Amino acid sequence: MSGMTTAAPFGPLGFQLVLLHRMADHQPGLVEDARIALGASPADMREANRRWQAMVRAPRGRGALARYRSVLGEPEQVVRRRIGDLECDALLWRLPLWPDLRFEVLATDGGQVWNEWLVRAPGAAGPELRTAEDLTPWSCTVDEVAEAFAPARPMEGSAPTRWGLGFTLPGGEKCVAEFTWGLLQRVMVGRPWAALG
Incomplete structure (x- = not known):
């Protein structure tokens, strides 16, 4: 390249x-x-x-969904999904760097994209997450951490394409995890649930 x-x-x-x-x-x-x-x-x-x-x-650029299709080709899979009151399509693309993950774009029927990030591939086993030591960079996704340490509190990320989660470890310690494009980047143990910086 x-x-x-x-x-x-x-x-x-x-x-x-x-x-x-x-x-x-x-x-x-x-x-x-x-x-x-x-x-x-x-x-x-x-x-x-x-x-x-x-x-x-680009002022006259194609919409986000058309842009992803032009760059990544046709999705490997399209799944109809209901999230709350919203029905949408989840489009999944394979990326060679992360074979056990898929790049997921959630799009409304009108083609508006409202979320785009890496998720675990359908049928792929995710890591067992029980302690802070299990939360290693690039090992897990937003959904996996939120499920393992429920209830987790969504937080605004420190930049576009970043998300945060506040959660409590089984021992009672508060943590803040930061994700980029849905993939875990870092965990700060003992940090108050405040805005990420």
Whole structure:
């Protein structure tokens, strides 16, 4: 991939670099290993992010759902889902970097995207989460932590594409977990449930 140019098609490889670019704030070592595994240079990652941001911000750009389809192709699976009063489609794409996960986009019938993140692949076993030591970076998703340590409190993330969860460990210690694109990045044990920073 080295030497990614604006003339080259922007596809799944470039999109994975976009996800990594945001994760680098908290997990630079994991990101570097993943970038090397993809055969991409730091310049490739910056260029992929630049191109993605240009697509997102284009005044006459395609909608979010059409953008994902153009970059990732047809989804591996589309599942009809009901969340509260809302019925939507969950579109799932496979990304080579995370074979046990899928990139999920939740879209209304009108094509409006209201959530986009990594989730566990259907049928794939997730990790057993019982203690703070089990919560290692990139090991689990928002839903898995929320279920393992229910009731968890959703929190606003420190930047776009980030989410937070406040929860209590079995021993009574309060924790704040931060996720990027739905994947766990860090856990702060003993931190009050306040805004992430």
